[in-house]
Amino acid sequence: MRPGGVRVAALIPAAGSGTRLGLGPKAFVEVAGRSLLGRSAAALAPHVDEVLVALPAGLDLPEDVPARAVTGGDTRQASVRALLRATRADVVLVHDAARPFLPGAVVGAVIAAAREVGAATAALPVADTLVRAGPGGDCGTLWGTLTPREGLWAVQTPQGFRRDLLLAAHEAALTDGFAATDDAGLIARTGGAVRLVPGDARLFKVTTPGDLALAQALAPVWDAQVWETDPVWDAGGA
Numbered sequence: 458m459r460p461g462g463v464r465v466a467a468l469i470p471a472a473g474s475g476t477r478l479g480l481g482p483k484a485f486v487e488v489a490g491r492s493l494l495g496r497s498a499a500a501l502a503p504h505v506d507e508v509l510v511a512l513p514a515g516l517d518l519p520e521d522v523p524a525r526a527v528t529g530g531d532t533r534q535a536s537v538r539a540l541l542r543a544t545r546a547d548v549v550l551v552h553d554a555a556r557p558f559l560p561g562a563v564v565g566a567v568i569a570a571a572r573e574v575g576a577a578t579a580a581l582p583v584a585d586t587l588v589r590a591g592p593g594g595d596c597g598t599l600w601g602t603l604t605p606r607e608g609l610w611a612v613q614t615p616q617g618f619r620r621d622l623l624l625a626a627h628e629a630a631l632t633d634g635f636a637a638t639d640d641a642g643l644i645a646r647t648g649g650a651v652r653l654v655p656g657d658a659r660l661f662k663v664t665t666p667g668d669l670a671l672a673q674a675l676a677p678v679w680d681a682q683v684w685e686t687d688p689v690w691d692a693g694g695a
């Protein structure tokens with residue numbers, strides 16, 4: 458139980474197949490001797506009352522991940538829905554297993570903002586120029602106008618919510634057949650406010666082989682806790 462008698466649960470969707478990485482179910486992929494899931498769960502555990510993990514059907518939790526497991530769904534959204542239905546916590550913190558380097562300062566800030574506003578997410582202001590590619594897919598020619606990046610943020614996890622709000626948004630999306638790439642998007646769709654909390658450059662999502670190489674390079678420094686007392690860095694401004 459947290460201050461004010463509020464019960465907080467960490468919900469970790471970890472049921473993805475890791476198609477873009479190509480090494481099997483991604484949450485189980487190890488970086489410097491510890492799985493992505495193990496790293497994410499360990500970062501969240503000190504801040505919450507319970508940790509729940511959505512796993513691919515037929516797979517068990519690794520022994521070093523003290524958590525409760527549920528079977529995930531075909532999409533991230535379905536996996537989070539299954540997690541939400543499995544807890545009675547007042548506040549939930551949804552965090553991708555695929556974001557293993559999670560600073561405690563970000564967790565604390567997201568929980569505080571979620572308790573205050575009802576919904577919050579870690580995010581960073583976009584620093585690169587954004588364009589839409591034309592025909593030819595990922596490496597197509599430049600097409601259309603450049604999108605002004607002012608006011609644009611790249612959304613990370615954790616995302617924190619009052620559980621009743623997020624559950625209602627998920628159930629409404631299910632009824633309407635609406636799909637979002639994250640949970641804050643489901644709240645925004647209902648007209649609810651979502652507070653943006655400064656995230657962290659180290660909170661990148663391990664999606665491709667290039668991200669894994671970056672994670673392998675970062676892990677020894679992270680594990681040595683060189684940044685233990687650091688505040689969030691690279692938060693920048695909008």
Ligand SMILES: Nc1ccn([C@@H]2O[C@H](COP(=O)(O)OP(=O)(O)OP(=O)(O)O)[C@@H](O)[C@H]2O)c(=O)n1
Pocket residue numbers: 469470471472473474475476477478483484511529530531532533534536537553554555556662663664
């Ligand atoms: N059906 C799914 C799909 C994704 N996830 C989780 O959602 C997070 C973000 O998803 P992503 O990075 O896209 O992981 P994968 O779906 O595994 O990757 P890919 O899209 O390359 O297959 C991951 O922790 C992943 O395990 C999940 O719980 N259930």
Ligand SMILES: C[C@](O)(CO)[C@H](O)COP(=O)(O)O
Pocket residue numbers: 533553611612613614638639640662664
């Ligand atoms: C939830 C998320 O990490 C926020 O940026 C992202 O939308 C997940 O996308 P994915 O394609 O499921 O990895």
